[in-house]
Amino acid sequence: MAEAQSDGEEPLAEFRSNVRDWLEQHCPTEMRDGASGEDAICWGGTRWSFTSTAQEQWLRVCAERGFTVPTWPKAYGGAGLTRDEDKVLKDEMRKIGARSPLDSFGIWMLGPALLKFGTEEQKLHYLPPIARGEIRWCQGYSEPGAGSDLAGVQTLGVDDGDHWTVTGQKIWTSYADHADWIFALIRTDREAPKHLGISFLLIDMRSAGVSTKPIQLISGSSPFCETYFDAVEVPKEQVVGKVNRGWDVAKYLLTHEREMISNGGQVMGAGRPLGAVLQDSETGHSDPILLAKAMQAEVDSLALEMTLERYKDQAECGQGVGDASAMLKYMGTELNKRRLELVMELGGSLELSWSSDASPNWLRTKANSIEGGTSEVMLSIISRRILGLPG
Amino acid sequence: MKLVETEEEKILADSARTLLDRSAPIGKLRQMRDAGRTNEPELWQEMAAAGWSGILVPEEYGGSAMGHAAANVLAREMGRNLTVSSFISTAVIAAGVLRSVETDVACDRLSQLAAGTLTYALAIDEASKFDPSKVEMTAEPRGNGYILSGQKVFVADGCNANRILLLARSPDGLCLFDLEKSLPGLTQQEVQMIDSRDVAEFSFENVEVTGETLVGRPGEGLTLLSPALQAGQAALAAEATGLAEAAFGMTTGYLKERKQFGVPIGSFQALQHRAAHLWCEIEVTSSAVLNAGRMLDQDPQNAALAVSVAKARATETAQRVVQEGVQMHGGIGMTDAFDMGFYMKRARVSAEWLGDYGYHAAIVANLRGF
Numbered sequence: 008m009a010e011a012q013s014d015g016e017e018p019l020a021e022f023r024s025n026v027r028d029w030l031e032q033h034c035p036t037e038m039r040d041g042a043s044g045e046d047a048i049c050w051g052g053t054r055w056s057f058t059s060t061a062q063e064q065w066l067r068v069c070a071e072r073g074f075t076v077p078t079w080p081k082a083y084g085g086a087g088l089t090r091d092e093d094k095v096l097k098d099e100m101r102k103i104g105a106r107s108p109l110d111s112f113g114i115w116m117l118g119p120a121l122l123k124f125g126t127e128e129q130k131l132h133y134l135p136p137i138a139r140g141e142i143r144w145c146q147g148y149s150e151p152g153a154g155s156d157l158a159g160v161q162t163l164g165v166d167d168g169d170h171w172t173v174t175g176q177k178i179w180t181s182y183a184d185h186a187d188w189i190f191a192l193i194r195t196d197r198e199a200p201k202h203l204g205i206s207f208l209l210i211d212m213r214s215a216g217v218s219t220k221p222i223q224l225i226s227g228s229s230p231f232c233e234t235y236f237d238a239v240e241v242p243k244e245q246v247v248g249k250v251n252r253g254w255d256v257a258k259y260l261l262t263h264e265r266e267m268i269s270n271g272g273q274v275m276g277a278g279r280p281l282g283a284v285l286q287d288s289e290t291g292h293s294d295p296i297l298l299a300k301a302m303q304a305e306v307d308s309l310a311l312e313m314t315l316e317r318y319k320d321q322a323e324c325g326q327g328v329g330d331a332s333a334m335l336k337y338m339g340t341e342l343n344k345r346r347l348e349l350v351m352e353l354g355g356s357l358e359l360s361w362s363s364d365a366s367p368n369w370l371r372t373k374a375n376s377i378e379g380g381t382s383e384v385m386l387s388i389i390s391r392r393i394l395g396l397p398g
Numbered sequence: 399m400k401l402v403e404t405e406e407e408k409i410l411a412d413s414a415r416t417l418l419d420r421s422a423p424i425g426k427l428r429q430m431r432d433a434g435r436t437n438e439p440e441l442w443q444e445m446a447a448a449g450w451s452g453i454l455v456p457e458e459y460g461g462s463a464m465g466h467a468a469a470n471v472l473a474r475e476m477g478r479n480l481t482v483s484s485f486i487s488t489a490v491i492a493a494g495v496l497r498s499v500e501t502d503v504a505c506d507r508l509s510q511l512a513a514g515t516l517t518y519a520l521a522i523d524e525a526s527k528f529d530p531s532k533v534e535m536t537a538e539p540r541g542n543g544y545i546l547s548g549q550k551v552f553v554a555d556g557c558n559a560n561r562i563l564l565l566a567r568s569p570d571g572l573c574l575f576d577l578e579k580s581l582p583g584l585t586q587q588e589v590q591m592i593d594s595r596d597v598a599e600f601s602f603e604n605v606e607v608t609g610e611t612l613v614g615r616p617g618e619g620l621t622l623l624s625p626a627l628q629a630g631q632a633a634l635a636a637e638a639t640g641l642a643e644a645a646f647g648m649t650t651g652y653l654k655e656r657k658q659f660g661v662p663i664g665s666f667q668a669l670q671h672r673a674a675h676l677w678c679e680i681e682v683t684s685s686a687v688l689n690a691g692r693m694l695d696q697d698p699q700n701a702a703l704a705v706s707v708a709k710a711r712a713t714e715t716a717q718r719v720v721q722e723g724v725q726m727h728g729g730i731g732m733t734d735a736f737d738m739g740f741y742m743k744r745a746r747v748s749a750e751w752l753g754d755y756g757y758h759a760a761i762v763a764n765l766r767g768f
Contacts, residue, residue, distance in 0.1 A: 282767035398665035
C-alpha cells in the first residue's frame with residue numbers, strides 16, 4: 008500500500024510546489040480571508056458587478072490558468088487536472104484561505120451535463136464562457152404543477168421547423184433575475200409517456216418572451232424566481248442530448264445537484280462548530296437537554312463527514328456514487344436543519360432579531376430538504392432503487 | 399489510506415462469512431442457548447487456525463498481524479451471525495495489551511493466545527455503567543505483591559476464559575493485573591444473560607497476588623489499557639454494525655415477501671421510508687466504523703475521537719434497527735421461534751459493554767471543545 012502511494016508522490020509533490028508558487032504570486036491578499044459565505048461568492052455573468060478589483064483580478068488569473076474549473080479539459084477552459092491534482096490545488100488554496108474564484112450553476116450542473124451529453128460544437132461554444140465567468144446560467148426544472156413529480160413538466164415546446172416555440176412557466180429558478188441563460192426541461196412530445204417526451208433546452212434569457220419575477224422567502228431573501236416563457240423561439244441546435252430524451256440528462260444532473268447540496272458549504276461547513284456556539288451561549292452547559300441534543304448532533308455530524316469522505320474516496324477508486332447520493336442529500340440536509348435549530352436554541356432570544364447571523368440561515372436551511380428533491384423523494388429513491396422494495 | 403474497503407479486506411470478509419456460515423450460523427446460538435452452553439471450543443480452534451485469534455499478534459509470535467481494520471472486518475461478520483466467541487476479549491483487547499508490554503512472559507502468552515490455547519476476560523466494571531476511571535477495587539501493596547479486594551461485574555467471557563485482565567486501584571493509582579483464575583479468595587458467579595452469552599461476576603476477598611502479575615508499572619494501568627480498550631470498542635462497534643446489517647436484511651426480506659391486503663407490505667410508503675431511513679443510518683455508521691479501523695492502524699495516538707463516534711453510532715443504529723425490525727415483522731417478530739429477538743437482545747448487551755452511547759458521546763463532546 009505504501010509503495011503504491013509513493014509511486015504517485017513525486018509528480019504530485021512537484022505539482023504542489025508549482026501550485027503553491029503560483030498561488031503566492033497570483034492570489035490577491037484580499038482574496039485570502041477564507042470567506043465562503045453568500046457575500047464572498049463570485050457568480051460571474053454579464054450582469055455581475057465585482058465587489059472589489061481583487062475579486063475581478065482573482066477571477067481573471069484563475070480563468071487564464073484554467074483554475075475556475077480545474078478538472079475540465081483545457082480545450083473547454085479547464086486546466087485538465089486529475090482528481091489527485093485537483094485535491095492538491097484545493098488543499099493549497101485552503102491553506103492560504105483563498106476564496107473560490109468563481110461559483111455557478113454552469114460549473115456545478117450544466118458543465119458536467121454538457122461534458123457527458125453535449126456535442127463537440129456545444130462544448131466548445133458553451134463551456135469556455137462558463138469557465139471564464141462571462142455567462143451565468145440558471146436551472147429551469149420545477150413548475151407550479153411539477154415539484155416532486157418533476158417529469159410532469161408542462162412547459163411546452165412546439166416544433167416550428169428550425170426552432171422550438173416555448174410557452175409556459177418555471178418556478179424556484181435560482182437567481183433567474185441575474186442569469187444570462189437558462190437550461191430547462193421542456194415538453195416536446197405531449198403524446199409520449201411523461202419521461203419520454205421531455206427535451207433539455209438551452210435558452211438565452213434575453214430572448215423575446217422571457218420574463219422573471221423574484222419570490223420572497225421566509226428568510227427575507229429572494230434567491231428564487233418565477234420564470235415565464237411566452238412564445239419564446241429557441242433554435243433547434245440548442246437541445247442537449249436527443250430530442251425527447253432530456254430526462255436522461257436531467258437525472259444525471261440531479262445526481263450532481265444532490266451531491267452538491269449534501270456536500271456543499273450549506274450542509275457541513277454551515278456556520279461555526281457546535282462546540283464553539285455552545286461555549287458562547289449563556290445556557291448551553293446548564294441545560295442538560297440542550298447539551299445532550301448538541302452532543303448527539305456532533306456525533307452524527309462527524310459520522311456523516313466520514314461518510315462524505317468515504318463516498319469521495321469510492322468515486323476516486325472508480326466506484327460511482329449513483330443512487331446513494333440520495334442518502335447523502337437526505338442525511339446531510341436533515342442534519343443541517345437540526346444543527347441550525349440547535350444554534351437558534353443555544354442563542355435564545357439573542358438570535359431572534361433580523362440582525363442576528365443565525366436567524367436567516369436557520370430559515371434558509373428549511374429549504375435544504377425540499378430543493379433538489381425532497382427528503383421523501385430521496386427515501387423513495389432509496390427504497391426502490393437500492394432496497395428493491397416493490398411499487 | 400482511503401476510506402474504502404481494500405481488496406484484501408473484501409477477501410477476508412468473504413472467507414470469514416464462509417467459515418461462519420458453515421461452523422457458526424445463527425442457529426448455533428439457539429442450540430447453545432437451549433443446551434445451556436456459552437462456550438464453543440472447537441469453533442475457537444477453527445478461528446485460531448484461520449489466523450483470527452492472532453489477528454493483532456506479530457508474526458514472530460505466530461500471529462497473522464493483519465491489524466485493526468481487519469479485526470473489525472471479522473467482528474462485523476461475527477455480528478451478522480451473532481457468533482459467540484472470545485474474539486474481542488482475547489484477540490483484540492488482551493492481544494493489544496500483551497503486545498504493548500515486551501516481557502518474556504507476555505510474549506509467551508501472546509504465542510499461546512495466537513495458537514488458540516489461551517483466552518482472556520477483561521474485568522473493569524463494578525457498577526451498572528462502564529467507566530474505568532471510577533474503579534474502586536483495591537490493590538494494597540504487600541511485600542513483593544498485592545492484596546486485591548472488591549467486586550467485578552459484567553465480565554464478558556469471564557466464566558470460560560483462562561485468565562483475567564483486571565483493573566484495580568493501588569495507592570499509586572490504577573493498576574492492570576494479568577491473573578490466573580484459581581486464586582484463593584477469588585470466587586466466580588455465572589450470570590444468565592439475556593443474550594445467552596458468557597458473563598461472570600467476580601468477588602475478590604483479600605486475594606494475594608505476586609508482583610509479577612502487575613502489567614507495566616503501578617499507576618500505569620489505564621494508560622496501558624487505553625489503546626487496547628479503544629481497539630475493543632471499535633471491534634464491538636463493528637460487531638454491532640454487522641448485527642444491524644443482518645437484522646435489516648431480514649426485515650427488508652420480510653417486507654418483500656409478507657402480503658397483506660393482497661400486496662407485499664413493502665409496497666406501503668409508510669414502511670418504505672422507515673426502511674430507507676434505516677439503510678441511511680447503517681451507511682453512515684459503517685463509515686464511522688471504517689474510519690475507526692483506519693485511525694487505529696495509522697494514527698493510534700489520535701484514534702479516540704474516531705473510536706467513540708463509531709461506538710456511539712453503532713450502539714444507536716443497532717438498537718434502532720432491531721426495534722424497527724420487530725415492529726415491521728409484526729407478531730412473528732415477538733416469537734422466540736424467530737431470530738429477531740436474538741438480535742435485539744445482543745444489541746442491548748453490546749450497547750452497554752465497553753461504554754454506552756452517553757459515555758462515548760461525552761468523549762466526543764470533550765474532544766470537540768464542548
